[in-house]
Amino acid sequence: MVAARRVGMVRATAYARLRTAPEEGASLSQDLAVFTYLTAPNYELYRAVMLAFVAAKRRFTVHLRPEDVRDTLGPTAELTVVSEALQRLEKWGNLRADPDTSRVTTVEDFHRARFLYQLTHAGEAVEEALAVYDEALGRRGSLQSVALADIATQLRALHELAAEPELDAAKVYLALRYLVDRFTDLAGNARAFMGSLQRTLDLHDADLEVFRAYKDRLIDYLQRFITDLVATGSEIAALVARIEERGVEPLLDAAAWREAQDAAPGTVDGPADGSDDDHQRVEFVRRRELWLERWRGFRSWFVSAPQRPSQAKLLRAQARAAIPQLLHVVAALNERRAGRSDRSADFRTLAVWFAQAPDDAALHRLWRCAFGLSPARHLAVDAGTLAARADDPIPPSTPWATAPPVEISPRLRKTGSYERRGKPNRVLDRSAQRHHLAELAARQAAETATARAALATDRQVRLSDLGPLDCDVFRLFLGLLGDALTALTPGRRDIQTTTSDGTMAVRLTAPGDHRVAEVATADGVFRGPDYLIEIVDLTADLRVERSA
Numbered sequence: 134m135v136a137a138r139r140v141g142m143v144r145a146t147a148y149a150r151l152r153t154a155p156e157e158g159a160s161l162s163q164d165l166a167v168f169t170y171l172t173a174p175n176y177e178l179y180r181a182v183m184l185a186f187v188a189a190k191r192r193f194t195v196h197l198r199p200e201d202v203r204d205t206l207g208p209t210a211e212l213t214v215v216s217e218a219l220q221r222l223e224k225w226g227n228l229r230a231d232p233d234t235s236r237v238t239t240v241e242d243f244h245r246a247r248f249l250y251q252l253t254h255a256g257e258a259v260e261e262a263l264a265v266y267d268e269a270l271g272r273r274g275s276l277q278s279v280a281l282a283d284i285a286t287q288l289r290a291l292h293e294l295a296a297e298p299e300l301d302a303a304k305v306y307l308a309l310r311y312l313v314d315r316f317t318d319l320a321g322n323a324r325a326f327m328g329s330l331q332r333t334l335d336l337h338d339a340d341l342e343v344f345r346a347y348k349d350r351l352i353d354y355l356q357r358f359i360t361d362l363v364a365t366g367s368e369i370a371a372l373v374a375r376i377e378e379r380g381v382e383p384l385l386d387a388a389a390w391r392e393a394q395d396a397a398p399g400t401v402d403g404p405a406d407g408s409d410d411d412h413q414r415v416e417f418v419r420r421r422e423l424w425l426e427r428w429r430g431f432r433s434w435f436v437s438a439p440q441r442p443s444q445a446k447l448l449r450a451q452a453r454a455a456i457p458q459l460l461h462v463v464a465a466l467n468e469r470r471a472g473r474s475d476r477s478a479d480f481r482t483l484a485v486w487f488a489q490a491p492d493d494a495a496l497h498r499l500w501r502c503a504f505g506l507s508p509a510r511h512l513a514v515d516a517g518t519l520a521a522r523a524d525d526p527i528p529p530s531t532p533w534a535t536a537p538p539v540e541i542s543p544r545l546r547k548t549g550s551y552e553r554r555g556k557p558n559r560v561l562d563r564s565a566q567r568h569h570l571a572e573l574a575a576r577q578a579a580e581t582a583t584a585r586a587a588l589a590t591d592r593q594v595r596l597s598d599l600g601p602l603d604c605d606v607f608r609l610f611l612g613l614l615g616d617a618l619t620a621l622t623p624g625r626r627d628i629q630t631t632t633s634d635g636t637m638a639v640r641l642t643a644p645g646d647h648r649v650a651e652v653a654t655a656d657g658v659f660r661g662p663d664y665l666i667e668i669v670d671l672t673a674d675l676r677v678e679r680s681a
Contacts, residue, residue, distance in 0.1 A: 166225045166226050167225055167226045167227050167253075167255045167256055167258075167259050168259060169225045170183070170221070170222060170225060170227065173221075175218070178214070178218050179218055179221070179222060181206055182202055182206070182215070182218050182219065182222060183222070183227060183256070183259075183260055184260075185197070185202050185205040185206065186202075186228070186250070186251070186252050186256075186260075187252075187260050187264075188205070189201075189205075190252060190257070195251055196231070196249035196250065196251050197249070197250055197251070198233065198247075198248075198249060198250075199212060199215050199216045199219055199248075199250075200212065202215050202219065202250075203215045219248075219250050222250075222256075223248075223250065226253055226255050226256065227252070227253060227255070227256035227259065228250045228251065228252060228253060228256060229250065229251055229252075229253050230248040230249070230250055231248060231249045231250075231251070232247065232248060232249075233247035233248055233249045280315050280316075280318060280319040280322075281319070281361055281362065281365040281366065281369070282361075282365060283311075283315045284312060284315055284316060284319070284365075284369055285365055285368050285369050285372065287308050287311055287312040287315070288312070288369060288372035288373065288376065289372060290304075290308050291305070291308050291309070291312070291376055291384060292372060292375055292376050292379070294308065294384070295376060295379045295380065295381075295383070295384060296379065300383060300384075300387055302387040302388075302390065302391050303391070305384050305387045305388060306387065306388045306391045306392075309384065309385075309388045309424070310388075312431075313427055313431075316431055316434070320434065320444075323448055351459065352456055352459060355452050355453075355455060355456055356456070358452060359449055359452050359453060362445060362448070362449050362452075363449065366435055366445045366449075369435045370435045370436045370443075373431075373432055373435060373436055374436070381428060385421060385424040385425060385428060386421060388420075388424055389417050389420035389421040389423075389424050390417050390420075392416070392420045393413045393414075393416040393417035393420050394413060439622075483503055486499060487499060517540070518539060518540055580605050581605075581609070582672070583605070583606075584605045584606045584608075584609040585609065585636065585637060585670045585672065586670060587602075587606045588606060588609060588610055588613070588637075588668045588670075589637075589668050589669060589670040590666070590667055590668050590669075592667060593640065593642065593665045593666065593667040594665070594666065594667070595648075595650065595663050595664075595665060595666075596650035596652060596661070596662075596663050596664055596666055597648075597650040597651060597652065597663050599652055599666075600652075600653070601652075601653040601654070602652060602653070602654050602655075603654075603655050604654070604655050604656065607652075607654045607655070607656075607659070610652075612632070613632065613637060613639045613668060614639075614641075614666075616630055616632060616633075616639065617630055617639050617640075617641040617666075618641070621641060621643070626642060626643045626645065627640070627641070627642045627643075628640070628641050628642075629641075631671075635671065636670070636671055636672050637668060637669065637670055637671060637672075638668075638669040638671055639666065639667070639668050639669075640666070640667040640669075641664050641665070641666050642664060642665040642666075643662070643664055643665075644663070644664070644665055646663075647662075648662070648663035649661070649662065649663060650662065650663035650664070
């Protein structure tokens with residue numbers, strides 16, 4: 134009903150346009166009419182008839198008679214029904230009817246309506262679109278390890294082409310086109326495979342032996358792909374980095390210019406009276422942006438960025454997580470096969486017991502037994518209850534239902550704890566402890582300020598020039614050096630960062646001369662690369678501003 138309503142709305146819009154622009158509206162209405170049989174009341178028959186014409190086209194058969202269509206549909210199909218379906222499809226534009234004069238032997242045969250039917254261009258386009266739609270819905274996808282190897286091979290070829298003195302545009306274009314095609318297949322199949330794998334994990338009614346055999350093959354398949362993705366993925370990321378070091382823009386420009394040369398005049402936006410060169414330049418700009426977007430997408434698939442892992446890394450994590458999930462499904466199937474009841478089965482059995490209860494009293498007893506809603510019994514008792522039990526002992530064999538109740542405090546039932554009796558505890562005087570903590574904090578702040586002042590430099594110096602450091606200063610120095618080295622990512626030689634408390638800023642530069650620094654401390658000698666470092670005490674600048 135929803136699909137029919139949508140088709141009706143689209144057709145109404147087409148008819149409205151038909152009144153304002155007859156020629157354009159007529160074409161649009163005809164284009165939409167070929168989809169009408171999909172929402173018609175007898176759409177199963179129309180679909181079967183159209184599939185018969187599609188099968189005949191695969192056999193290179195051009196025309197079909199109504200009798201041929203009936204034989205294709207089967208012995209239960211009636212010729213009159215098939216003929217009416219063919220006439221409607223011809224009216225909607227899916228088929229074309231030509232007079233059939235090949236078997237005319239009498240005048241009566243000539244005047245009788247006989248037609249040969251064949252697919253129209255619009256009808257053939259509708260069937261191709263439906264075939265693509267059905268294929269996309271049933272696609273399971275795969276994890277293509279071979280595609281990873283092909284991508285790495287093409288990247289190596291691109292790296293060699295980029296190193297040549299004169300760029301071969303034809304070879305570059307072919308390598309990029311093949312790279313895009315293989316990568317598109319890899320990404321699409323991986324997405325479809327992970328979706329179908331999740332549907333497999335959600336399987337609940339599978340046969341245990343069949344699923345166990347499938348599980349073994351699938352886990353082996355996943356482990357093999359994860360291994361290939363780790364090895365080949367890292368190689369692809371390294372090749373991408375090497376190509377970008379040589380410059381990927383000339384390669385993309387060569388591919389864009391080769392496509393722009395094939396653009397027909399007037400097919401791109403540009404000056405109406407411009408030359409072919411103008412049109413090619415406009416097309417080159419458009420194609421270059423498209424190739425840049427493709428390369429960025431390809432790069433993000435294999436190369437991670439800060440705060441954004443690559444798609445290959447995410448796919449590897451999903452594939453690894455699928456293995457324990459498969460084992461969990463097998464364990465659940467084993468438990469079901471062993472006859473263990475689950476919560477839903479228990480509640481269904483309990484519902485049957487409730488339905489079979491003879492009276493309300495039995496229902497109440499079943500309710501109390503099933504959900505434990507009996508009167509509360511507490512182990513803790515007060516002194517009055519203990520005295521009463523001492524005067525009148527209760528035998529251990531007394532049922533709970535007939536035993537005397539236990540008197541409890543209303544506060545216990547409300548809050549879960551007894552009401553406290555007696556005067557409250559005295560408030561402790563903790564002024565001495567607070568004074569001690571304040572002195573300790575002041576002493577630590579002074580030591581930290583002294584350490585910051587000792588480490589602060591007015592310019593970049595070598596680590597070896599920092600001189601002997603005491604324990605407090607060396608501890609602060611290690612923290613600053615650790616923050617700077619953490620921010621110094623591979624490929625960078627200079628970094629500037631600030632501590633987490635915002636009190637100090639440090640700038641670290643790798644000189645590249647491979648010198649070793651030795652810094653004397655109270656506990657020994659610290660050795661490491663002799664970086665250039667500049668340390669700024671930000672609190673000193675803040676104190677100067679406040680005093681001013």
